[in-house]
Amino acid sequence: MSDILLVTEKPEDWQGWSERVQVVTPGAYFSSADYTKYRKYKVINLCKSYQYQSLGYYVSLLAEARSHKVMPQIATLQDFRFPTLVKEDAEDFDAIIQSVLKKTEGDKLELFVCFGKVQDQAFAKIGTLLFNLFQVPVLKAQFVRKEKWMLGQLRPHNVGDLPETEKELLNKSLEEYVLGKNRSSKQFSRKKYDLAILINPEEQTPPSNKKALANFVKAGEKIGFNVDFITKNDFAKLIQYDALFIRETTNVNHHTFKFAKKAAAEGLVVMDDPESILRCTNKVYLSELLQAHKIPTPAFQILRKDKTGMIPSGLEYPVILKQPDGSFSKGVKKARDEAELKKVLADFFQTSELVIAQEFIPTDFDWRVGILNKQPLYVCRYYMAANHWQIVNWKNAGSPEEGDADTIAVEDAPKALLDLAVKATALIGDGLYGVDIKQRGKKFYIIEINDNPNLDEGVEDQVLKQKLYQQIMQEFMNRLV
Numbered sequence: 001m002s003d004i005l006l007v008t009e010k011p012e013d014w015q016g017w018s019e020r021v022q023v024v025t026p027g028a029y030f031s032s033a034d035y036t037k038y039r040k041y042k043v044i045n046l047c048k049s050y051q052y053q054s055l056g057y058y059v060s061l062l063a064e065a066r067s068h069k070v071m072p073q074i075a076t077l078q079d080f081r082f083p084t085l086v087k088e089d090a091e092d093f094d095a096i097i098q099s100v101l102k103k104t105e106g107d108k109l110e111l112f113v114c115f116g117k118v119q120d121q122a123f124a125k126i127g128t129l130l131f132n133l134f135q136v137p138v139l140k141a142q143f144v145r146k147e148k149w150m151l152g153q154l155r156p157h158n159v160g161d162l163p164e165t166e167k168e169l170l171n172k173s174l175e176e177y178v179l180g181k182n183r184s185s186k187q188f189s190r191k192k193y194d195l196a197i198l199i200n201p202e203e204q205t206p207p208s209n210k211k212a213l214a215n216f217v218k219a220g221e222k223i224g225f226n227v228d229f230i231t232k233n234d235f236a237k238l239i240q241y242d243a244l245f246i247r248e249t250t251n252v253n254h255h256t257f258k259f260a261k262k263a264a265a266e267g268l269v270v271m272d273d274p275e276s277i278l279r280c281t282n283k284v285y286l287s288e289l290l291q292a293h294k295i296p297t298p299a300f301q302i303l304r305k306d307k308t309g310m311i312p313s314g315l316e317y318p319v320i321l322k323q324p325d326g327s328f329s330k331g332v333k334k335a336r337d338e339a340e341l342k343k344v345l346a347d348f349f350q351t352s353e354l355v356i357a358q359e360f361i362p363t364d365f366d367w368r369v370g371i372l373n374k375q376p377l378y379v380c381r382y383y384m385a386a387n388h389w390q391i392v393n394w395k396n397a398g399s400p401e402e403g404d405a406d407t408i409a410v411e412d413a414p415k416a417l418l419d420l421a422v423k424a425t426a427l428i429g430d431g432l433y434g435v436d437i438k439q440r441g442k443k444f445y446i447i448e449i450n451d452n453p454n455l456d457e458g459v460e461d462q463v464l465k466q467k468l469y470q471q472i473m474q475e476f477m478n479r480l481v
Contacts (some may be wrong), residue, residue: 219469369421405460
C-alpha cells in the first residue's frame with residue numbers, strides 16, 4: 001500500500017493516475033482506521049477550499065494531529081491572512097521579482113503556480129520562490145507594476161477551477177513532485193523509504209566529490225532507499241522524504257540550516273541536524289564548550305570588538321586568528337607580530353563582534369577522525385599544502401591548493417586519539433562529525449569539530465571503500481525502522 005495520500009472531494013478525477021498514490025476522499029481520511037494508526041503517511045491535500053473549518057482545513061489539521069506530513073500545513077494557511085509578510089520571508093524576493101519581470105509587457109501579470117511550476121518558463125524562478133515560501137499545491141499570484149513590479153495578491157487556488165490550459169501543468173508537476181524528476185521517465189523498483197541528498201552543484205569545495213555522491217546513491221539504494229539529489233530550490237519538496245543528508249557546506253545564516261530545521265520539524269532523519277550545525281559552525285561556542293568540559297585544545301582567548309586595543313596575553317607569536325564561522329581553512333589567519341595581528345583583527349571585526357586568538361601548533365599534518373553515532377568511522381591524516389601552514393592554501397589564484405591526505409584503519413590509530421574524538425563529539429550529538437586534532441608529542445588537542453565533514457572518493461574511503469558509504473546509509477535506515 002502506498003504511503004502517499006491524495007485527498008480530494010473528486011477522487012474520480014485522479015483514479016489510475018499513479019500506483020504510487022492512494023486517492024481518498026476527506027470522509028475516508030477522517031473515518032478509516034487505516035489512516036489513524038500509521039504515522040508515515042504523506043498527505044497532499046487537494047480539497048477545493050482551505051478556509052477555516054472547511055473540509056480542506058480539517059484534512060490538514062487532522063493530518064498534523066496524526067503526525068502525517070501534509071501539504072499545506074495549517075501554519076502555512078494562516079500565513080495567507082498576512083500576505084504582505086511574504087516579502088519579509090523571502091531572501092532577495094524583490095531582486096528576483098524585478099529581474100524576472102523587467103521585460104514583461106503591461107502592468108499586470110497573473111500566474112498559476114502548480115507545485116512550484118509555471119506554464120511560461122520565463123517565470124520559473126518566481127514559481128520556485130513562491131512554492132518554497134508557501135507550500136500549497138496550487139497558488140494564484142497576481143503582480144502589478146507601479147513604480148516597480150509588486151506582488152498584488154497571492155492565495156491558494158481551487159484545483160477544480162483551474163483553466164484548461166493549466167490542468168496539464170498540474171498533472172505533470174504533481175507527477176514530478178511525487179515521483180521525483182529522475183523517476184517519472186523510467187521504470188524502477190520502488191523502495192519503502194525516500195532519502196534526499198542536498199547538494200550545491202556550483203560549490204567550489206563541496207564536502208563530497210561527484211564520485212562520492214554517486215557512491216552514496218548506490219549505497220542508499222542497496223540499503224533500501226529511493227535516493228534523490230535536491231538543491232536549495234527544492235525546499236518545498238522536503239515533506240515527501242523520510243531522510244535528509246546534507247552534502248553542502250553548512251552554516252547557521254544559510255539555507256542549509258533552514259533545510260535542517262524544516263527536516264527535523266517534519267520528523268525526517270537528518271544529518272547534519274540543526275543542533276549540530278548550530279554548535280559546530282561557530283568556533284566561539286565550540287571553544288567555550290570544549291573548555292568547560294576540560295577537553296584539551298590549543299590555548300586560546302576570545303577577543304571582543306569593543307576592546308580592539310587588547311592584545312592576547314600569554315600567547316606567543318605567531319598567533320592564529322579565527323572568524324567564528326569560517327570553514328575549509330577560510331577565515332583563519334596567522335599573525336606573526338602585533339602589527340599583523342591588529343591588521344587582521346580590524347578586518348575580522350568588520351563582520352563579527354568576537355574573534356578567537358589561538359596558540360599556533362605547527363605540525364606536518366592534522367588528524368581527522370570521522371565519528372558516526374559516537375563510534376569512530378575513519379581516520380585520516382591531512383598534510384599541509386606545499387609551503388603553507390594550513391591544509392588548504394587560498395592565496396593562489398584560481399582553485400585552492402590542498403595538501404596530500406592518507407587514511408589508516410581505525411584499529412591502527414592511537415587509542416588516545418580515538419577516545420578524545422569520541423568524547424568531544426558526544427558533547428555535540430550522535431550524528432556524523434569530522435574531528436580535527438593536532439598532535440604534539442604524545443598529546444592530542446582538538447582544533448575543531450565539523451558537522452559536515454569531507455567524504456570524498458579516494459580520500460576518506462581509502463580503507464573502507466564502499467563500506468564507508470554503506471555504513472552511513474545504514475545509520476539513516478537504523479533511525480527509521
